[in-house]
Amino acid sequence: MPVFNNKDITLHYATFGDKDKPALLFSNSLGTSYQMWQPQIDVLQNAYFIICYDTRGHGQSSAPKGPYSIEQLGQDVIDLLEHLDINKAFFCGISMGGMTGQWLAINHPERFHHLMLCNTAAKIGNEAAWLERAQLVRAQGLKPIADTAASRWFTPSFIENNPAVIKQLSDTLAAGSPEGYASCCEALAKADTREQLKNIEVAITVLAGEQDPITTVSDGQYMVDRIANARLATIDASHISNIEQTQVFNQLIQQYLV
Template sequence: MNDTTFITTGDGYRLAYRLDGTDDKPVLVLSNSIATTLHMWDGQIAALTPHFRVLRYDARGHGQSDAPAGAYSMDRLGRDVIELLDALGIERAHFLGLSLGGLVGQWLGIHAPERIDQLILSNTSARLGPPSEFDARIAALKTSPDMAAVAEAFLANWFPAPMLEANHPDVEPFRDMLLSTAPQGLAGSYAAVRDTDMRRTIALINRPTLVIAGRDDTVTLASHGEFIASTVPGARLVTMPAVHLPNVEHPDLYTRTVLDFLLEEKAA
């Protein structure tokens, strides 16, 4: 199966997902960053599917998934993944999440470790603040949702200036994803990030964990990745010469880093 299809979550909303690869391989779940879709991983699929059955999904509020009004919670975003795994009959999976997806990955590592094999937390944080900043963003989306301005602000934080100035072809799909994001889906996701603080509880994660940080990331600072790696028992840290989306900026290095970690245990 490689077409987008849907499940209905426990609270009655549609969640879009896509499976790539053969069903005789272990499952690897990829979880997108805020204001993107499952297509943010398109550049990784060809290299991952020889080893894994890759399960991607549009986080609640994004892409083809429903975007209910109101605040989302990290608990709800995490349970969306559990319900997706349940619907597909998947008992355990590897999990790679970037940014918002990395927050979801931390929640799963804390609350559902029996469902996770190996965990990769990329360009993420255990706590992003201050809350007032997210309140201001939510208020702006409700009063005058200018997604064009939102898109340009995101892109400036996601990619190095030379890529943007050169109109690099890899940037345009992300602009399209941003422009297609429902304002109330983005606002609900902002609320989930605003209300989340896992700085203490990630010490409970007992799954083999790789943390990937971007040296030049201004959204989730490299120091945020260092904190996660020093708090999760046994976690290892890789810092890349990248901004917020190293899978796009350095796709070969990123994919090789992910595969080295996930396949190491199998080879041992």
């Protein structure tokens, strides 16, 4: 798969479909890789030119020593679009990827037709908890986080009925870079768009999981109330909604990212 050597990072990415179709860029959540988007790639690559990448510190992208910042995560996206000669794209990001999308909407609205910000918030969690998690991961590795990830990501019924999916995602997290994960935790510790949401002018869809305990429907409504050109959509899922409710998620993309 192709890589893009840029500044301090080697960014692993993949593209699918016809480059003459509208570009749609996906941004992964904390502790996953671009392959979390396979249920979307499979269905949507005939309608879009799909661009996926491993966020710095994740998957096959390199993990330079952190801490990282949300500005770095966002600038990686802009640099990748430049590398691919994509002037304007649709965007879909989940959790950390949704926070990256907020930075992009604030700082580079001219590069996007419409951004879908999924299972995210203007401020995710609190700084102390993120810094504690970063410290834990650097000390003990990712296995303790991976062992409990499913309960944060999915509803109990999905976990019970999809053991192979849970194992694959948990194994991906456990095999990741502790430094990369911790450095992204430090980016999330500082990331806070609450005072900047009012400056977003590009079209936004906020997608919230009705059973998401991490980034709630109320968090999504908070964002929509402060963004001029935004709508809220909800989905009967927990935090990783694109996997838990693939069909509905794909329908929402096709409904709004046009």
